Amino acid sequence: MSTGSVIAIDFLIAVLAAAGWLGSGAAAAARRRPVALGLAAFAVLATVARAVTVTLLARAGWWFAAEKLLIAAPLSLTAVVVAGWRLLRARGDIRSAAVALLFAGYADSSALLVTVLHGYPVSAGAGLLAVAGVVAATAVSWRLLGPRPSRAVSRTTLAVAVVALVAGTGLAAAPSAAPGVSHRHGQQAAPSVGEPTKRYVLTAATATVTVSGQRVAAWAFDGQVPGPELSATVGDVLEVTLRNKDITRGVTLHWHGYDVPNSQDGVPGITQDAVLPGQEFVYRFRADQAGTYWYHTHSVSDVGVRMGLYGVLVVRPAPPSGVDRVIAAHTLSSVSLPEPVQETVPEGSPVRLRLINTDSATHRYALAGTPFQVAAIDGMDLAGATPLTDTAISIPAGGRYDLVFTAPATPIALSVDNRVVYSTGAASTSSTSWPVLDPLGYGTAAAPPWTHYDKDFTLVLDRGLDLHGLLPRYAHTVNGAADPDIPPQIVHLGDTVKFTIVNRSLVVHPWHLHGHHVLVLSRNGKAATGSPLWLDSFDVRPGEVWEVTFKADNPGMWANHCHNLAHAEQGMLLHLMYA
Numbered sequence: 337m338s339t340g341s342v343i344a345i346d347f348l349i350a351v352l353a354a355a356g357w358l359g360s361g362a363a364a365a366a367r368r369r370p371v372a373l374g375l376a377a378f379a380v381l382a383t384v385a386r387a388v389t390v391t392l393l394a395r396a397g398w399w400f401a402a403e404k405l406l407i408a409a410p411l412s413l414t415a416v417v418v419a420g421w422r423l424l425r426a427r428g429d430i431r432s433a434a435v436a437l438l439f440a441g442y443a444d445s446s447a448l449l450v451t452v453l454h455g456y457p458v459s460a461g462a463g464l465l466a467v468a469g470v471v472a473a474t475a476v477s478w479r480l481l482g483p484r485p486s487r488a489v490s491r492t493t494l495a496v497a498v499v500a501l502v503a504g505t506g507l508a509a510a511p512s513a514a515p516g517v518s519h520r521h522g523q524q525a526a527p528s529v530g531e532p533t534k535r536y537v538l539t540a541a542t543a544t545v546t547v548s549g550q551r552v553a554a555w556a557f558d559g560q561v562p563g564p565e566l567s568a569t570v571g572d573v574l575e576v577t578l579r580n581k582d583i584t585r586g587v588t589l590h591w592h593g594y595d596v597p598n599s600q601d602g603v604p605g606i607t608q609d610a611v612l613p614g615q616e617f618v619y620r621f622r623a624d625q626a627g628t629y630w631y632h633t634h635s636v637s638d639v640g641v642r643m644g645l646y647g648v649l650v651v652r653p654a655p656p657s658g659v660d661r662v663i664a665a666h667t668l669s670s671v672s673l674p675e676p677v678q679e680t681v682p683e684g685s686p687v688r689l690r691l692i693n694t695d696s697a698t699h700r701y702a703l704a705g706t707p708f709q710v711a712a713i714d715g716m717d718l719a720g721a722t723p724l725t726d727t728a729i730s731i732p733a734g735g736r737y738d739l740v741f742t743a744p745a746t747p748i749a750l751s752v753d754n755r756v757v758y759s760t761g762a763a764s765t766s767s768t769s770w771p772v773l774d775p776l777g778y779g780t781a782a783a784p785p786w787t788h789y790d791k792d793f794t795l796v797l798d799r800g801l802d803l804h805g806l807l808p809r810y811a812h813t814v815n816g817a818a819d820p821d822i823p824p825q826i827v828h829l830g831d832t833v834k835f836t837i838v839n840r841s842l843v844v845h846p847w848h849l850h851g852h853h854v855l856v857l858s859r860n861g862k863a864a865t866g867s868p869l870w871l872d873s874f875d876v877r878p879g880e881v882w883e884v885t886f887k888a889d890n891p892g893m894w895a896n897h898c899h900n901l902a903h904a905e906q907g908m909l910l911h912l913m914y915a
């Protein structure tokens with residue numbers, strides 16, 4: 337069973353245990369003896385079952401079980417002892433056990449709240465707040481249901497609740513020792529005059545575009561979604577002038593996966609100001625990385641990209657020979673792009689299909705009718721790519737796979753989520769049952785370029801309550817904090833850096849670091865065995881632990897975030913900063 341499913345099952349059992357105790361308490365208060373006993377027995381069983389799930393989680397990593405072992409376990413055990421003891425003594429009137437049973441319910445519920453609202457890392461503040469909640473709720477139940485407690489008992493209860501509440505709040509609200517994020521500008525790109533320059537002008541504007549026969553409102557570059565395809569040959573200088581006609585929330589161009597100098601990275605508030613209506617910004621950088629990339633606005637990026645402010649960037653080592661097509665999957669106002677293309681390809685022609693996922697969710701691609709190789713992922717060539725047949729490809733948000741093959745005599749068809757988007761004739765194959773390629777085991781391995789890490793960062797991805805600003809929000813968090821409160825990761829030029837990325841949440845997080853490709857070391861403790869994988873976008877699924885490394889060789893301040901752009905908007909974004 338995957339750690340992701342254990343996380344989900346553990347959560348479900350925890351809810352059942354809490355509900356069991358609360359129900360039992362309510363039944364006891366209503367003097368419904370059999371119901372109360374039945375629910376209490378059920379709650380005890382659920383608590384026992386949790387011993388199994390929490391042990392499994394602890395085995396998968398401390399970050400998955402920390403608050404469960406430190407807060408939930410003691411609270412649940414106290415609950416069983418207190419409620420069990422009262423039940424055994426409540427021979428006559430079951431109502432006398434009601435408060436103890438409710439106490440057990442409050443204890444389990446507050447432990448559950450710690451997991452849902454606070455998560456990892458556990459803190460003494462969260463523990464104390466949980467205890468304060470339990471004591472307060474029990475005291476109220478006691479007043480309503482129990483025998484009149486003596487004054488001394490009431491006072492002690494009140495004192496415990498108040499002390500725990502005050503201490504807990506104090507600890508929870510204490511400022512963390514995070515250094516402030518300072519704005520700085522990276523080195524200017526300095527392509528010298530006289531180099532071959534490819535020039536483009538992109539104008540962002542609101543537009544109505546026709547996709548698959550439907551007219552939809554969009555934000556578009558040059559009136560089209562996706563925007564114009566930009567291409568260059570290695571060695572060119574790319575000069576792209578961005579103009580904003582009427583996108584009031586501003587526009588920038590971020591070169592997704594292209595490790596440009598920091599000043600050209602297009603992150604508003606960090607590397608430049610957003611380009612407002614009537615303004616323009618000129619991006620200039622050397623196209624020294626061949627491969628499949630894409631560009632998109634980074635200003636209100638969730639809405640902006642969804643509305644259509646994105647396009648393709650392809651840098652080729654030489655002018656293309658054979659068939660070279662880009663297929664960018666996107667969802668525009670619930671219409672799936674691209675529109676299907678069919679063309680005739682002479683048998684024997686070399687074909688390269690550049691698959692891109694510009695959505696915020698993972699897509700499944702399948703190429704039927706021919707063996708193929710995955711030549712590159714995220715713009716980086718793979719070593720020792722072997723032919724694949726009847727194998728599907730899963731591309732994370734932002735990711736790219738280049739598939740190559742020699743055109744067969746019979747038609748081929750490429751589908752995205754079972755919808756054919758590119759074909760060379762009527763091919764009919766069902767690919768739904770195909771296994772999905774695991775890139776960590778594909779191609780030929782090579783020794784890692786370094787085995788010592790100067791910096792080692794852990795990023796635990798989760799959800800939690802975030803009290804930044806006036807409105808509390810249920811944020812997507814990294815190490816318990818949400819943007820802009822996540823401390824930046826500080827590195828020095830030349831450092832070898834390791835990230836351990838852990839997903840304790842119930843949803844997938846496609847991770848994306850700007851300005852650098854990272855080399856995958858391992859997933860869930862198992863070393864990658866295939867071709868060295870240098871990625872800029874990778875799915876960290878629920879319960880997964882990824883270890884990746886990179887060399888800090890591109891100075892500046894870089895966004896490091898989840899590429900489910902709604903998650904990034906809701907807090908899952910931090911910065912990598914060169915000291």
Ligand code: C2O
Binds near residue numbers: 590634734848897
């Ligand atoms: Cu493609 Cu910061 O994003």
Ligand code: CU
Binds near residue numbers: 844898899900903
């Ligand atoms: Cu995410």
